[in-house]
Amino acid sequence: MGESPRPHLVVLTGAGISAESGIQTFRASDGLWADHSVEEVATLEAWHRDPERVLRFYDARREQVRRARPNAAHRALAALEAQGFRVSIITQNIDDLHERAGSRDVLHLHGEILQARSSVDPRLRYPLRRGGIRLGDVCDKGSQLRPDVVWFGESVPRFGEACEIAAEADLLLVVGTSLAVMPAASLLDQVGMDVPCVLVDPEAHALAPPGVTRFDQPAGKGVPALTR
Numbered sequence: 001m002g003e004s005p006r007p008h009l010v011v012l013t014g015a016g017i018s019a020e021s022g023i024q025t026f027r028a029s030d031g032l033w034a035d036h037s038v039e040e041v042a043t044l045e046a047w048h049r050d051p052e053r054v055l056r057f058y059d060a061r062r063e064q065v066r067r068a069r070p071n072a073a074h075r076a077l078a079a080l081e082a083q084g085f086r087v088s089i090i091t092q093n094i095d096d097l098h099e100r101a102g103s104r105d106v107l108h109l110h111g112e113i114l115q116a117r118s119s120v121d122p123r124l125r126y127p128l129r130r131g132g133i134r135l136g137d138v139c140d141k142g143s144q145l146r147p148d149v150v151w152f153g154e155s156v157p158r159f160g161e162a163c164e165i166a167a168e169a170d171l172l173l174v175v176g177t178s179l180a181v182m183p184a185a186s187l188l189d190q191v192g193m194d195v196p197c198v199l200v201d202p203e204a205h206a207l208a209p210p211g212v213t214r215f216d217q218p219a220g221k222g223v224p225a226l227t228r
């Protein structure tokens, strides 16, 4: 009798899972967008209009990420994987806290702030081990480097891959996302009809689809409780 296949836990995470690590979320009152409008810093137009301002915004966020440490939620997900569970993380976050907690199966839907890429050829990527990106920093082919993140109005190259992962889920865990951003939020529609979905978030928000089981708790409490 072959071993029964291990259940596949797919986890969709957003800024809320990193909030207790000291990284600002986007839509909280003290959130990132509170003093920066998206149009000013996270769009291609902003990059063409004022690249230095965009580079400063991401340098500041990169320092916040470097100062941050994974919290109990990141660690609980990594522990599940270490115990042999099949855990696929699809994160909207551009920080590396899942990886630093020990998770190995992480898909960054919106890119990674600790990487730079050519502003012309997205395949030319460079890890940013320290420091930031300045005007004049160029890729091997001489084009200006930019943060390796997906800006608003840019297509999400790994969305198709994320849909395939979601379609294989036996359980979907959604942690710390307002589900305000598309197409990321539509991943909830990619899971099978009968796949249970659990949402961990201290604030009830309007976008949670019907049939979702809600844990109105911060990730640092809710995720370890769920995965113990």
Ligand code: BV8
Pocket (backbone or CB within 6 Å): 013, 014, 015, 016, 017, 019, 020, 025, 026, 027, 028, 031, 042, 092, 093, 094, 110, 111, 149, 150, 151, 152, 153, 154, 155, 156, 175, 176, 177, 178, 179, 180, 181, 182, 183, 184, 200, 201, 202, 203, 205, 217, 218, 219, 220
């Ligand atoms: C696309 C990388 C098309 C950069 C990000 C009008 C104009 C222009 C575009 C649009 C428009 N209307 C719709 C769109 C599409 C747009 C969009 O969805 N806009 C929204 C705002 C309406 N989407 C796009 O532009 C996408 N691309 O559509 O391309 C296209 C197609 C083909 C060809 C060309 C183009 C690209 C979207 C990706 C944008 N980049 N990030 C960066 O990070 O700087 S999105 C960014 O915002 C994050 O990655 C994340 O996805 C999103 C923030 O959302 P959350 O993670 O959910 O964070 P938020 O603060 O919202 O919520 C936090 C939650 O945590 C809350 O619920 C809170 O209660 C909870 N929480 C708080 N504390 C805790 C907690 N939970 C647990 N524990 C706690 N302790």
